[in-house]
Amino acid sequence: MDQLSALLHMSPATLWMAFKVLLVFAGPLTLAALMTWVERRGSAMIQDRIGPNRAALFGKWRLLGLPQLAADGIKAFMKEDLVPPHAHKFLFWLTPILAFLPAALGFAVIPFGQSFQSGGQTYHLSLLDPGNGMGMLYPLAIGATAVYGVLVAAWSSNNKWAILGGMRASAQMVSYELGMSLAVISIFMTTGGYDPHQIIAAQNGMWNVGPQFVGFLVFFTCMFAETNRLPFDFAEGESEIVAGYFTEFGSMKFALMYLSEFIHLVTASALIVTLYFGGWRVPFVGNPGVLLSVAAFLGKTLFFCWVFVWVRWTLPRFRYDQLMKMGWKVMLPLSLANFLFHAFLMFRRG
Amino acid sequence: MFLIFALITLVGALLMFRLKNLITAGLSLVLCFIGIAGLFVLLGNPVAAALQIIVYSGAIVVLVLFVIMLLASHEEENPEKPRSIQRWGSAVTVSALGVGAIWIVKNSKILASPTTPNVDPMTLNRLGASLFRDHLVGFEIAGLLLLAAMIAAVSLVKREL
Numbered sequence: 172m173d174q175l176s177a178l179l180h181m182s183p184a185t186l187w188m189a190f191k192v193l194l195v196f197a198g199p200l201t202l203a204a205l206m207t208w209v210e211r212r213g214s215a216m217i218q219d220r221i222g223p224n225r226a227a228l229f230g231k232w233r234l235l236g237l238p239q240l241a242a243d244g245i246k247a248f249m250k251e252d253l254v255p256p257h258a259h260k261f262l263f264w265l266t267p268i269l270a271f272l273p274a275a276l277g278f279a280v281i282p283f284g285q286s287f288q289s290g291g292q293t294y295h296l297s298l299l300d301p302g303n304g305m306g307m308l309y310p311l312a313i314g315a316t317a318v319y320g321v322l323v324a325a326w327s328s329n330n331k332w333a334i335l336g337g338m339r340a341s342a343q344m345v346s347y348e349l350g351m352s353l354a355v356i357s358i359f360m361t362t363g364g365y366d367p368h369q370i371i372a373a374q375n376g377m378w379n380v381g382p383q384f385v386g387f388l389v390f391f392t393c394m395f396a397e398t399n400r401l402p403f404d405f406a407e408g409e410s411e412i413v414a415g416y417f418t419e420f421g422s423m424k425f426a427l428m429y430l431s432e433f434i435h436l437v438t439a440s441a442l443i444v445t446l447y448f449g450g451w452r453v454p455f456v457g458n459p460g461v462l463l464s465v466a467a468f469l470g471k472t473l474f475f476c477w478v479f480v481w482v483r484w485t486l487p488r489f490r491y492d493q494l495m496k497m498g499w500k501v502m503l504p505l506s507l508a509n510f511l512f513h514a515f516l517m518f519r520r521g
Numbered sequence: 522m523f524l525i526f527a528l529i530t531l532v533g534a535l536l537m538f539r540l541k542n543l544i545t546a547g548l549s550l551v552l553c554f555i556g557i558a559g560l561f562v563l564l565g566n567p568v569a570a571a572l573q574i575i576v577y578s579g580a581i582v583v584l585v586l587f588v589i590m591l592l593a594s595h596e597e598e599n600p601e602k603p604r605s606i607q608r609w610g611s612a613v614t615v616s617a618l619g620v621g622a623i624w625i626v627k628n629s630k631i632l633a634s635p636t637t638p639n640v641d642p643m644t645l646n647r648l649g650a651s652l653f654r655d656h657l658v659g660f661e662i663a664g665l666l667l668l669a670a671m672i673a674a675v676s677l678v679k680r681e682l
Contacts, residue, residue: 309571
């Protein structure tokens with residue numbers, strides 16, 4: 172690390188920061204692109220179909236349909252960029268950015284591996300170092316701004332279906348945020364800190380999913396609602412409101428919004444892993460080292476990404492009133508009860 | 522860094538009351554809030570920044586935009602007759618407040634003898650301690666007021682319970 176930074180005339184800290192920015196931006200983006208493939212192949216597998224298998228590199232290598240990703244990207248770039256005549260031009264142009272930015276920013280605080288020391292300096296494997304004071308509040312704040320992508324998309328396209336879809340999606344995101352935040356707060360309480368590094372350090376020996384199983388259930392369910400995935404995908408509905416809030420979006424604008432949904436999925440999985448499944452910890456290994464810890468984190472995150480796909484193609488969707496009832500009358504009280512229960516336990520222990 | 526966030530805040534605030542379209546005005550308000558959150562981070566209070574974004578831009582403005590979208594008109598209505606006394610009165614009040622704020626900053630004792638500021642950032646633990654230990658009465662009264670407002674709103678909307 173020191174030699175490389177001397178070669179580039181940079182301080183090791185700067186080089187490490189640049190490397191991390193690149194990694195944290197490109198990593199979830201790559202995973203999200205791969206997830207679009209996993210989603211299609213996975214759905215095909217679950218429904219006993221074949222899935223995308225026609226795209227081939229140089230007309231020869233099909234590679235299980237993986238070239239489909241490149242084909243989709245090229246197609247999205249080549250298509251005509253259409254703006255509907257009655258749309259609000261500026262906001263319509265701004266929307267894909269508003270949808271993409273929160274998705275890309277959310278990962279910044281999550282530690283994706285064990286911190287290591289080199290040349291007398293400690294390097295942390297998360298974009299924001301511990302002790303930044305923001306901690307796990309950061310992904311909550313970024314997630315709270317994600318709703319603007321939906322709202323602005325809905326309003327700027329000047330379309331009834333878009334408005335209906337956007338209203339449903341944003342109401343759902345705002346309602347489920349409460350239950351989710353309360354579940355996270357009970358983790359803050361039992362950990363005694365809210366920095367993700369602290370939360371992972373506190374999960375030595377016992378992952379949070381054991382003592383906080385109710386909180387995990389609430390958080391996991393709310394993540395489906397926050398990412399607008401089935402069984403809560405009320406943002407769209409082909410038979411009633413077409414594609415919902417992005418009905419009017421085409422070409423690369425649509426591709427960005429579609430991709431940001433999958434980045435949200437990756438970030439949500441990473442959050443679940445960090446909060447409830449010990450982050451980069453490996454069972455029965457106290458000090459896994461950099462490579463093993465990153466591999467463990469990646470493995471757990473990919474597993475939860477797969478669970479999101481799995482659930483989507485297994486469960487039927489809810490009705491909208493059922494969704495709202497569940498958010499306010501089941502998830503919120505459950506999360507509150509979990510919080511009070513853990514507060515009581517801590518009070519008894521003194 | 523300060524100038525960037527101050528400019529974001531000011532541009533957001535100016536756009537918010539210059540734009541006629543209520544939705545774009547609401548979005549400019551969000552821009553203003555994000556600028557304020559950046560200023561909070563510069564002041565060594567990332568917790569306030571996070572709460573600013575979670576509560577104000579994440580919940581309150583979303584609900585405001587929601588209500589505006591449900592209304593038929595998204596444009597500000599023109600007043601029935603222009604009232605110049607309102608305009609002049611507000612200009613005088615705002616300039617008096619501005620002069621007062623500048624006067625207070627100019628005469629503050631901290632500015633006269635600048636000391637090295639307390640650099641360790643605000644944490645959630647310290648915030649909780651100050652809310653529930655030092656300012657408990659104020660906190661509880663605020664909670665009671667919010668509860669009363671909520672019950673009043675529910676009883677206004679739901680005529681027959």
